[in-house]
Amino acid sequence: MSTPSRSQPTAAAPLPTxxxxxxAPALDELFDRLPAPGADELRGDxxxxxxxxxxxxxxxxxLRPLLRAFAAWLWRAKSFAPGQGINLWWSPLRxxxxxxxRCYLQASALGGGEVLVLDYDLAGNPAPARRVRGELRRLAPxxxxxxxxxxxxxGGARLVTYFSLRRGQAGG
Amino acid sequence: xxxxxxxxxxxxxxxxxxxxxxRAGARVLVLERGPWRDSLPVRSLGIAERxxxxxxxxxxxxxxxxxxxxxxxxxxxxLNREGMYELFRFAGIDALCTSGVGGxxxxxxxxxxxxAAAAYWQQRHPQLDSRQVERHYPQVLADLEASxxxxxxxxxxxxxxxxxLNTEAFQVADQQPRLGLRLPGQVGNPARAAVERRATExxxxxxxxxxxxxxxxxxxxxxxxxxxxxxxxxxxxxxVRISQDAGGYRVAVxxxxxxxxxxxxxxxxxxxxxxxxxxxxLFRSAAEPSTGLAPMPSLGQGFSGNTDLVGxxxxxxxxxSLDAPASLGRFSHxxxxxxxxxxxxxxxxxxxxxxxxxxxxLDQRLLVxxxxxxxxxxxxxxxxxxxxLRYRAExxxxxxxxxxxxxxxxxxxxxxxRARRGPxxxxxxxxxxxxxxxxxxxxxxxxxxxxxxxxxxxxxxxxPAAPGAPPTLAIAAWxxxxxxxxxxxxxxx
Numbered sequence: 001m002s003t004p005s006r007s008q009p010t011a012a013a014p015l016p017t018x019x020x021x022x023x024a025p026a027l028d029e030l031f032d033r034l035p036a037p038g039a040d041e042l043r044g045d046x047x048x049x050x051x052x053x054x055x056x057x058x059x060x061x062x063l064r065p066l067l068r069a070f071a072a073w074l075w076r077a078k079s080f081a082p083g084q085g086i087n088l089w090w091s092p093l094r095x096x097x098x099x100x101x102r103c104y105l106q107a108s109a110l111g112g113g114e115v116l117v118l119d120y121d122l123a124g125n126p127a128p129a130r131r132v133r134g135e136l137r138r139l140a141p142x143x144x145x146x147x148x149x150x151x152x153x154x155g156g157a158r159l160v161t162y163f164s165l166r167r168g169q170a171g172g
Numbered sequence: 173x174x175x176x177x178x179x180x181x182x183x184x185x186x187x188x189x190x191x192x193x194x195r196a197g198a199r200v201l202v203l204e205r206g207p208w209r210d211s212l213p214v215r216s217l218g219i220a221e222r223x224x225x226x227x228x229x230x231x232x233x234x235x236x237x238x239x240x241x242x243x244x245x246x247x248x249x250x251l252n253r254e255g256m257y258e259l260f261r262f263a264g265i266d267a268l269c270t271s272g273v274g275g276x277x278x279x280x281x282x283x284x285x286x287x288a289a290a291a292y293w294q295q296r297h298p299q300l301d302s303r304q305v306e307r308h309y310p311q312v313l314a315d316l317e318a319s320x321x322x323x324x325x326x327x328x329x330x331x332x333x334x335x336x337l338n339t340e341a342f343q344v345a346d347q348q349p350r351l352g353l354r355l356p357g358q359v360g361n362p363a364r365a366a367v368e369r370r371a372t373e374x375x376x377x378x379x380x381x382x383x384x385x386x387x388x389x390x391x392x393x394x395x396x397x398x399x400x401x402x403x404x405x406x407x408x409x410x411x412v413r414i415s416q417d418a419g420g421y422r423v424a425v426x427x428x429x430x431x432x433x434x435x436x437x438x439x440x441x442x443x444x445x446x447x448x449x450x451x452x453x454l455f456r457s458a459a460e461p462s463t464g465l466a467p468m469p470s471l472g473q474g475f476s477g478n479t480d481l482v483g484x485x486x487x488x489x490x491x492x493s494l495d496a497p498a499s500l501g502r503f504s505h506x507x508x509x510x511x512x513x514x515x516x517x518x519x520x521x522x523x524x525x526x527x528x529x530x531x532x533x534l535d536q537r538l539l540v541x542x543x544x545x546x547x548x549x550x551x552x553x554x555x556x557x558x559x560x561l562r563y564r565a566e567x568x569x570x571x572x573x574x575x576x577x578x579x580x581x582x583x584x585x586x587x588x589x590r591a592r593r594g595p596x597x598x599x600x601x602x603x604x605x606x607x608x609x610x611x612x613x614x615x616x617x618x619x620x621x622x623x624x625x626x627x628x629x630x631x632x633x634x635x636p637a638a639p640g641a642p643p644t645l646a647i648a649a650w651x652x653x654x655x656x657x658x659x660x661x662x663x664x665x
Contacts, residue, residue, distance in 0.1 A: 060250040
């Protein structure tokens with residue numbers, strides 16, 4: 001599928017009001033239709049929501065909201081600065097800033113054009129996290145759809161989860 | 173469309189039956205409530221939709237499909253429809269079952285042994301000569317490319333472990349099980365050149381699956397060839413009910429992806445969903461008069477857990493599981509011949525993301541498993557939509573015998589063998605067992621359900637008694653025997 005360039009409108013089709021109701025294949029399709037944001041477009045804090053992931057639909061229906069709620073409690077947001085960013089995690093006083101990443105534009109590891117890459121392969125990150133690669137595209141102004149991939153040791157990457165980021169309020 | 177056969181379940185019983193029937197030209201549909209499991213052989217066959225084996229962080233959510241307990245809803249508590257194990261907690265016994273294409277073959281330790289008792293098959297039916305079933309053992313062993321458990325396969329073998337005890341109370345058994353495991357240097361079957369498979373590295377290839385395909389699993393050994401021969405397979409499709417239907421059967425199914433219910437028709441049905449799930453399906457179907465199934469008065473009788481007492485033993489030698497085959501082999505106690513004793517290691521448990529202290533604890537221990545034929549007095553019942561079972565291990569002589577052997581091992585080694593109080597069986601059998609008539613059994617000498625012609629049972633629930641040994645070979649041979657006859661009988665129903 002062709003990918004829109006960054007100069008195109010943000011989404012070619014109406015955006016779903018509830019991203020959480022979409023399955024992983026539906027999110028794949030949506031992600032493919034979205035444009036990449038500018039390299040330095042995101043600035044400041046963007047609260048996030050975990051949407052769905054590999055195998056998520058196989059889990060019992062009662063378990064999914066519990067896992068989402070746990071993820072939402074644990075992982076709060078991503079914070080961006082030019083060329084870099086960091087994750088914000090729950091802590092009793094104020095969000096803990098852990099797991100930084102570099103940001104740059106590059107072709108998606110799963111094919112389908114350019115994305116904003118969140119690259120966790122930094123010296124200070126723990127070894128398992130260094131295999132993580134985030135990819136981000138713009139859903140609407142200040143609203144982004146992302147996916148977390150895990151680099152395979154033999155090359156390539158596989159999807160772990162989709163997430164959304166929205167400035168100023170919880171996404172999804 | 174009306175099939176010649178609907179095969180319910182794709183473990184040893186179902187896959188072997190499907191293979192034999194499809195190869196004979198029958199129109200076969202296999203129903204499997206779980207997914208394909210991700211392994212090298214399955215990938216090499218081009219099967220795209222696969223769920224991980226329960227190994228590593230990624231596989232952890234796939235370890236448990238659900239839990240059944242009397243305090244939970246009748247359908248149990250489902251965690252992941254693609255999970256591998258299903259835990260049934262009954263009074264006095266717990267049972268672990270598997271789901272997924274290939275069923276229990278992903279969970280077995282690769283041990284292939286005939287039942288412990290001589291004349292095992294004919295003990296409950298005078299018209300069945302044990303040799304009729306036993307002659308299928310060699311074919312099954314050949315299909316699984318079974319290897320010999322030899323002294324030289326690994327330095328940490330059963331011979332070296334027991335020699336370190338320096339006691340004559342225990343000895344390596346003369347009759348070792350065969351291994352459904354490709355050993356280093358073993359040449360594979362050239363007819364399966366398209367199936368990629370690695371030799372074992374003596375880590376894993378046991379109850380958490382075999383990602384490299386060193387362990388022979390029936391998904392690629394039998395089911396894939398069955399599909400090539402024209403059989404169809406529906407994964408994540410659960411059989412809910414079996415009904416009589418104009419000279420054949422109707423199977424009500426539910427697609428677990430979409431939730432859509434459907435009725436499928438076949439001239440004959442081969443039930444091989446695994447002991448507990450086959451029993452549940454039979455009970456549920458028989459409980460509804462509208463299904464038209466003839467009563468099965470012996471249904472539920474003769475349930476066995478094969479004893480399956482598991483002990484954790486810290487041997488008086490370094491037992492690093494990181495360097496040992498998962499199944500070290502069979503040994504015996506000079507004074508107690510009854511239990512079928514197997515020594516295994518936890519090699520491959522590091523495939524699970526366990527906390528370091530627990531991993532260290534496991535690394536220092538070996539697993540002693542005592543199997544024996546219990547009395548078969550336990551009876552499974554069905555009420556309020558759920559299976560019920562009260563198992564009294566304390567009334568079974570064999571449990572005392574196994575515990576006595578564990579104690580003797582502890583004395584000989586100076587190190588305790590810690591066993592759980594109640595059994596956790598991974599080998600439930602019986603409940604729809606072979607018998608000479610409907611008052612003594614559920615199936616006849618051909619595996620056909622009394623009063624319900626065209627309905628066959630090809631899994632452990634039909635076994636005449638507990639094998640008192642790893643039951644895989646018995647179940648596989650029973651399915652091979654039963655389906656060989658069906659394959660030669662024409663398919664018009």
